Amino acid sequence: KAGVTQTPRYLIKTRGQQVTLSCSPISGHRSVSWYQQTPGQGLQFLFEYFSETQRNKGNFPGRFSGRQFSNSRSEMNVSTLELGDSALYLCASSYGLARITDTQYFGPGTRLTVL
Amino acid sequence: DAKTTQPPSMDCAEGRAANLPCNHSTISGNEYVYWYRQIHSQGPQYIIHGLKNNETNEMASLIITEDRKSSTLILPHATLRDTAVYYCIGYQNSGYSTLTFGKGTMLLVSP
Numbered sequence: 001k002a003g004v005t006q007t008p009r010y011l012i013k014t015r016g017q018q019v020t021l022s023c024s025p026i027s028g029h030r031s032v033s034w035y036q037q038t039p040g041q042g043l044q045f046l047f048e049y050f051s052e053t054q055r056n057k058g059n060f061p062g063r064f065s066g067r068q069f070s071n072s073r074s075e076m077n078v079s080t081l082e083l084g085d086s087a088l089y090l091c092a093s094s095y096g097l098a099r100i101t102d103t104q105y106f107g108p109g110t111r112l113t114v115l
Numbered sequence: 116d117a118k119t120t121q122p123p124s125m126d127c128a129e130g131r132a133a134n135l136p137c138n139h140s141t142i143s144g145n146e147y148v149y150w151y152r153q154i155h156s157q158g159p160q161y162i163i164h165g166l167k168n169n170e171t172n173e174m175a176s177l178i179i180t181e182d183r184k185s186s187t188l189i190l191p192h193a194t195l196r197d198t199a200v201y202y203c204i205g206y207q208n209s210g211y212s213t214l215t216f217g218k219g220t221m222l223l224v225s226p
Contacts, residue, residue: 006158033214035214042218043216044216045213088156090159092158101147102208103149103164105161106159106161107158108157
């Protein structure tokens with residue numbers, strides 16, 4: 001079974017621009033979660049989508065948004081980029097079912113650099 | 116989700132067993148103990164998880180104490196490719212699929 005894929009793998013943008021990152025989950029998985037990883041803050045949860053609906057959201061400003069399509073693929077968008085948005089952006093997929101355990105599998109990440 | 120405590124770093128000689136401890140004294144009855152690892156700048160890799168019983172898979176073994184307040188991840192024959200940050204996470208899927216990562220343990224495997 002193919003793993004979680006993320007595109008692009010690397011991205012360089014300048015302050016004020018916007019960016020869209022893409023994530024394709026493992027086949028059959030309906031939940032996609034997004035995380036940001038920086039050296040200072042570590043791995044932090046951004047938001048989670050399940051069946052095209054945002055189900056949970058972390059403590060990030062409104063510049064960070066996302067969506068999910070009917071095939072469970074997800075995109076996240078960051079508008080008005082700031083230098084501090086430079087990070088590794090990770091997505092993880094799982095079945096998303098309401099059972100006690102539901103393992104999340106991560107993609108390789110997108111390295112965003114804001115100049 | 117339970118707060119977990121891990122040593123910031125550990126060393127291991129190649130070929131020896133690596134035993135990574137994790138304290139999770141506030142873990143609740145329905146929370147699983149999950150282990151992930153992250154090799155530099157890659158996405159976290161799922162290793163293993165367990166609730167009460169010891170678990171083993173092709174990557175590692177997980178030993179959970181009877182009171183579930185701590186656990187140990189065992190890599191039986193560490194290789195240089197096992198050098199990574201290892202995260203121990205207490206996780207209960209409440210329908211919101213959110214993992215809370217701490218700082219983890221940096222395991223350095225040396226020749």
